[in-house]
Structures are given as structure tokens and as C-alpha cells.
Amino acid sequence: xxxxxxxxxxxxxxxxxxxxxxxxxxxxxxxxxxxxxxxxxxxxxxxxxxxxxxxxxxxxxxxxxxxxxxxxxxxxxxxxxxxxxxxxxxxxxxxxxxxxxxxxxxxxxxxxxxxxxxxxxxxxxxxxxxxxxxxxxxxxxxxxxxxxxxxxxxxxxxxxxxxxxxxxxxxxxxxxxxxxxxxxxxxxxxxxxxxxxxxxxxxxxxxxxxxxxxxxxxxxxxxxxxxxxxxxxxxxxxxxxxxxxxxxxxxxxxxxxxxxxxxxxxxxxxxxxxxxxxxxxxxxxxxxxxxxxxxxxxxxxxxxxxxxxxxxxxxxxxxxxxxxxxxxxxxxxxxxxxxx
Numbered sequence: 001x002x003x004x005x006x007x008x009x010x011x012x013x014x015x016x017x018x019x020x021x022x023x024x025x026x027x028x029x030x031x032x033x034x035x036x037x038x039x040x041x042x043x044x045x046x047x048x049x050x051x052x053x054x055x056x057x058x059x060x061x062x063x064x065x066x067x068x069x070x071x072x073x074x075x076x077x078x079x080x081x082x083x084x085x086x087x088x089x090x091x092x093x094x095x096x097x098x099x100x101x102x103x104x105x106x107x108x109x110x111x112x113x114x115x116x117x118x119x120x121x122x123x124x125x126x127x128x129x130x131x132x133x134x135x136x137x138x139x140x141x142x143x144x145x146x147x148x149x150x151x152x153x154x155x156x157x158x159x160x161x162x163x164x165x166x167x168x169x170x171x172x173x174x175x176x177x178x179x180x181x182x183x184x185x186x187x188x189x190x191x192x193x194x195x196x197x198x199x200x201x202x203x204x205x206x207x208x209x210x211x212x213x214x215x216x217x218x219x220x221x222x223x224x225x226x227x228x229x230x231x232x233x234x235x236x237x238x239x240x241x242x243x244x245x246x247x248x249x250x251x252x253x254x255x256x257x258x259x260x261x262x263x264x265x266x267x268x269x270x271x272x273x274x275x276x277x278x279x280x281x282x283x284x285x286x287x288x289x290x291x292x293x294x295x296x297x298x299x300x301x302x303x304x305x306x307x308x309x310x311x312x313x314x315x316x317x318x319x320x321x322x323x324x325x326x327x328x329x330x331x332x333x334x335x336x337x338x339x340x
Contacts, residue, residue, distance in 0.1 A: 023247050024159040024168045026176075027255075028125045030247035031218025033171035037068040037266070038087030038259040040094065042107075045200040048082055049073040057104055066265040067108050084194075086202040087259060088123050089236060094202075094261070095194050108263040112185050112192045116216055117264060119181045121222075121273050123174030126217045126243050127181040128236075130228065131196055131208070134186060139209050141228045142184060145213070152240050159246045172274035178244060187211070198260045201225050215239050220260040 023030065048054055049138060058071055062180035068087075084286050086092060097103060112129070119127045132138040158178050162168055163222060170176060187209070200208035211228035223239055258325060 016055045024165065025170065025247055026158055026244045027247045028127070028217040028243040029170065029173075029176055031221055031252070031255075032120065032173060032270070034219055035221065035252045037219045037221070037262065039068045039070050040069050040087055040261045041072055041085045041090070043072045043074050043079060043083050043085065044099065045074050045079045045081065046077070054099060057099075057101060065263075066257065067261060067263040069108075069261060070243050071144070073276075078319070086198075086251065089202045090201050092204075093188075094197050106191055107194050110192050110195050112189075113220070113260070113262055115183055116220065117262065118184070119218070121174055121269070122179075124179040124181045125177075126223070126240060127183050129183045129185060129188055129199055129214045130211070131185050131199065131213070132211050135211070138228060141211070141231075142182065144233075145231070145236060146182050148236055152237060153178060153180055156241065156244060158244055171270065173270040174273055175277060180240060194295070195260065198222075199225060201258050214267055215243070216260070217242055217243055219264070219266050220262040221257050222260060222302065223257045242279050287327065 025033070042057075044054070049058075061067060061069060062071055081096050083093045084095040086094055095107060099318065114292075116127055116129070128149065130138075130142050130145065132142065156178060161170075161176070185196065187196065189196075196208055199214040199216075200206050200212065201214075201222060206212040206225045206227055212225055213228055213231050214225040215223040217223060223243065226235065
């Protein structure tokens with residue numbers, strides 16, 4: 001499975017390197033700008049869907065909700081529990097169980113997904129999510145991966161962007177930058193169980209009960225998942241270089257990977273990120289101008305040095321002048337006494 005995936009990835013990489021002209025936007029940013037997240041399907045048993053409390057829970061999600069989620073009611077009578085299916089694949093569920101306020105909250109969001117969203121909106125190229133069991137080997141693997149990513153950040157480079165190229169215009173969002181992140185999760189975190197299942201992918205791409213790593217980019221898209229003890233430096237580098245390379249294939253379905261369920265209004269969030277970045281630039285520029293202005297208003301000061309002090313070359317004659325004055329006063333006093 002691992003060799004087959006990296007063979008496909010290598011073919012994509014070769015096709016990227018052979019592009020002479022065209023879009024220079026990196027894959028990870030092209031995905032953020034233009035790839036809508038695939039929609040999961042939440043299927044509810046008819047009995048569950050008719051409950052008033054469930055109707056109220058589903059109403060915000062049905063009426064233009066933020067999450068990439070479609071809600072369907074099962075009319076066959078065969079479904080016994082609410083079930084979440086991966087996009088375009090109902091052969092394997094991502095979750096199944098009792099639907100209530102708490103379980104729906106965990107399905108739609110989690111601390112791990114909030115952290116992923118933070119990295120994405122900061123402009124990070126890819127976040128490697130490490131799902132660990134807590135063994136010493138997992139710690140060693142995490143350290144090795146972090147060091148390798150730090151090296152790749154220094155050695156790699158993004159495609160040169162031409163601001164005048166109409167095919168390479170960035171959409172609203174964070175500043176374009178090259179940055180690799182690591183997010184570590186524990187397999188026994190109950191609140192992250194739905195996320196971990198989604199990271200492992202449909203059709204059992206990896207064994208979610210064993211430590212694994214998944215590369216997340218774009219609007220919560222997973223490039224692939226690998227068992228932690230099988231992800232070597234070469235595989236890590238291939239995935240990273242593919243994501244920071246220029247995007248030659250513009251059809252999302254022709255690229256490897258699958259999406260996560262995230263409760264995010266991407267167009268609105270990316271626009272807000274863009275506006276916040278512009279506001280920060282204006283504040284920074286204004287602060288710089290004030291600093292320069294204040295420096296110009298500071299009065300010029302002159303430092304006194306030994307060379308600037310009055311010359312002391314005549315100081316040796318001062319004692320003789322003093323004794324001369326005393327002598328003159330004494331002579332006057334004698335003359336006055338004689339007259340008297």
C-alpha cells in the first residue's frame with residue numbers, strides 16, 4: 001500500500017516538474033483557494049429524525065450550515081442508529097451511534113480540528129497529524145519527523161510567483177509561506193475519536209488502532225495516511241515536496257486524498273483572514289511612521305568632550321597673578337600707615 005501510494009505521488013511530482021508554463025500556485029494553496037470540501041453524509045433513522053430535539057439540532061445544519069455535511073433520513077427501516085459516511089463512499093462509515101447534542105458537537109468539531117484550522121489560516125503548507133499510542137518509539141518518531149520537517153523548510157522553496165500572471169492569482173486568505181507543522185494526538189482521546197477515524201481514511205487506508213501519521217492541507221484535506229513506523233524520511237519529503245510544488249492538475253478529484261468534516265464557512269473565514277491581515281499591515285505601517293516622526297522631533301543634543309572644554313593652557317599663570325595681587329594690596333596698606 002505504501003509503495004503503491006508513493007509511486008502514484010511520484011508520477012504526480014514528475015508531471016509537476018515537466019510543466020513549463022501555467023499556474024505557479026503551490027498545491028496546498030491552490031486547494032485552500034479553490035477546492036471545496038467534499039460533503040459527508042449523515043443518515044438518520046426515520047424514528048430519530050422525527051424527534052423534536054433532533055429536528056432542532058439539525059435545523060441550523062440543514063439551512064445553509066457551515067459544515068461540509070448533508071443530512072438524509074433513512075426510509076428503509078433498516079438503519080438502527082445515526083451513521084456518518086465518508087464523501088462518495090457509503091461502504092464504510094466514519095461514525096455510528098446515538099445522536100444527541102454532545103455526539104453532534106464531537107462529530108462537527110474538536111480541539112484537534114480547531115488547531116488544524118489555526119495552522120491553515122496562518123498559511124502553513126501542511127500539518128502532519130501524528131496519532132500516537134504513547135510508546136517510546138512514538139516519541140522517537142515524532143522527534144525524527146519534526147527534525148526532518150525543520151530541515152525541509154530550510155532546503156525547499158516555493159515556486160516563484162508572478163503577480164502579473166492571471167492564472168496564478170491567490171485568493172483571499174493568509175500570506176503565502178512555506179511552513180510545515182506537527183500536531184500530536186493520542187489514540188485514547190475520546191473527544192478526537194471521530195477525527196482520528198477520518199484521518200485514517202475510508203477503506204482502511206491505515207490501521208487506526210496503531211500509531212499513524214496523516215498530512216493535512218487546504219480546507220482540511222488529507223493527502224494520505226501512513227503507519228508511523230513505516231513513514232521514512234523519503235516518504236515525508238515526497239509528500240511535502242508534492243504539496244509545495246506548482247499545481248498542474250486543477251481537477252480536485254484527480255489528486256490523491258480525502259476530506260475531513262469541519263464546521264467552517266471557508267469563503268467567509270478566508271475573507272476575514274485576508275481583511276485581518278490587511279488591517280495588521282496598516283497598523284504596522286502607521287506605527288512605523290509614528291516612530292520615524294517621533295525620532296525626527298527629538299532635539300539635537302551636543303555632547304561635551306574633553307576637546308570641547310575651554311583650554312586650560314593658562315592655568316599655570318594663575319598662582320603668580322594671585323600673589324601679585326596680594327603684594328599690591330600689602331604695599332597700599334604700608335603707604336596708608338606711613339601717612340597716618
